[in-house]
Amino acid sequence: MQVILRVKRQAGPESRPYWQEFSCEAGPDSSVLSLLEEINSSSPLTDAAGAEALPIEFESGCRQMGCGACAMLIDGYPRLACATFLRQLKLKEGVITLAPLSKFPLLRDLHVDRGVLTEDVKRMKLWLNHDAVVDKKELPYAYQSASCLMCGCCAEICPNYQAGTAATGSAFTGAAVMNQAYRAASQYPPGKERRRLLKENVAAGQGHCSRTLSCLRVCPLELPLDYIISRGNHMYLKSLFERDKSHEK
């Protein structure tokens, strides 16, 4: 079938955005990413009106839902282009709308800078100052937590998340980062360090979460973010009554 890819283009952060349409041949099992690749590899590259166009800039890597690079807004929802197939889309009048994730600084076209997620991880010091402790109960969730692609879909859909404002210490850091806080905390023995991480996470993370849980619905890996976050809460409450055992190991 013939589809129209309607792409939001922008040459740079300061440039004016505009929409450009591309027409391509695709089947129900084509991924959105494969359409973008096909358009970009055509020579000459022309838009639906036949005018010469610049290659569309977007990120992609593994093409199998393993690296998180190709997250974008597809018909308004944050999804990975590699794992979104035409059969899953409404295709109203044969049109697919693509736009960059809106909550991260734009670099060009569909390419955004998701470095703010990493900045939050660094600001909250979500790492170990101690050899990792293995808590068998937490292992399955720690595994899920480390599987996170840091693709940014959860932050994009979240009504409480505004990128860049977290640096002021007043706003919400989002599920991807809370998830990292949980994993680091789960790998500390009960004690001061673990408590610090959890407090950090209450201040920048779960304290601001309004439980819409929209993150759960868009996570490409369907990670149990609600459960991971509630494990974090549970650990925090417990930590208020714990004796410091970090010296005993």
Add this chain to the structure above:
Amino acid sequence: MYDILIVGNGLAGLSAAITCAEAKARVLLVSSNQPERSQSVMAEGGINAALDQKGEDDSPAQHLADTLRAGCDLADAQAVAGLTTAAPEIIRWADRLGTVFSRDEEGRVDQRCFGGQKKKRTAYANAGIGRQLMAALSRQCRKLESEGRIEVREDLRLVSAALGDRGCCGGVFRRVGGGEPEGIAAEGLILCCGGPGGLFGNNTGSLLSDGAAAAALFSQGAAMADLEMIQYHPTTAAGPGKRLLISEAARGEGGRLFTYKEGKPWYFMEEWFPEGGNLMPRDVVSRSIYKVVRELGLGVEGRDEVLLDISFLPKEVLDTRLAEICRNCRTFLGVDPAREPIPVWPGVHYFMGGFYVGADHACSIPRLWAAGECACQYHGANRLGGNSTLGAIYGGRVAAESALGASPLYSAAEKEALLEREARRQSELAAAFSGRLRPPRLRQELQQVMREGMAIFRSEEQLAAALGRLYSLEEEARGLAGGAEAADSLTLTGQMRLARAMLLSALARRESRGAHQRSDFPARDDAGFRCVTVAQYGADGNINVGFRPIGADPCK
């Protein structure tokens, strides 16, 4: 001004950076993206180490012997001994950093069977070891970065190295998204830039592993070794525009390969190899599948496919230890492995060859080191599953250790002059393109040529034909586009040069060994070819291919 500049933030790059930081070196880690995107996150199966905790009397010496045997005696035994001896400590280190390994009943790091090894030696994390290792190592790197012990740039692509008469003094980079080449000075450069999957396309790896950095350094004279050794992973499936890896873990957990013969399932691996069965080394399994389909004509419904059955495994194994495999099959193939077998066929997966390095990971050019998949080390003619993640972490560490403490070769002014000269040269090379031909189209043709020329079985005729087509593509490349696409055009001409070196290396090795199978020279020839194929690009524009003894010093 840095002591050490590291290019690439996969497992090898992160391992090198952490090693440098701990030694208090001034280190800059450069890549074009965040570590979450690197190809290392795609590693599925596991990481090998003789922890000897399964009561099987395992040892690093046996790990060494298995690695050498699977590599068809082409790997440097001394270097591999270093790898297998360090392996148990590397697992403990990764564990301390918080890698979430799968655990046994006693809470110890669990290990499973993998191809080419009789002992349970592969530590794993369900079917996502790469993601778990990378989560732990990148977290450690970010900690060191926030302490000011590592500097990080995630927006630069390597264009070339700055080389003077005494060796390398830094790199020239372009910012992601465009801009002119800019130089960064250092006493040494460690390349951890991954395998050149982009020369083939339709492979299992990431698009980020495009081989551009390796091609650039090859064009500057860095020697490459064993480029003909390309691993076809036996079980890959036809995904959208790529081969989808079905990890060896599927067979490690008991999965069986079969096809239909006279209407009944025929478990050819088990019949042909009663002892190793489905877990023979990858080159053997790939050739067997090829034989079943192409020689016996027993592909499923006449297609290039056999079947991999894991449906009979306990649900719990499918849902945990093979979870990622099942998810990918459902999403990308529309196949539910719990109910039906997975159609598979060998696909380009890993490059055993790469930068010609010694046991200390030093390249043929002074002050240049290489580690991970971009380097030719440890795997010989065929890599064992579970040895790539290990080789990357260990290699990064060894490269960093040998790069540490390098005394200045050039004055600061000399470095600046060399960097400026190189940046200008690269700028001029790119500016020379002014045609209309867009690089992606020509790149697809290059990939087609390479897939056909460097198939599982090769012959003089087939390789020469591929070389002929490549020459005409190189002619066509003169018409590549300039302007916004000039940098990509230049990258593509480098990739073509590296591709030519691969074909020439395959032509020169007139024997069959491991991943390199010549239908016109079907026997292994130890007297003639138990040595390293070395390809080097000369100033005259020709590629010279010769042979060097295993374990020789690339600098001499």
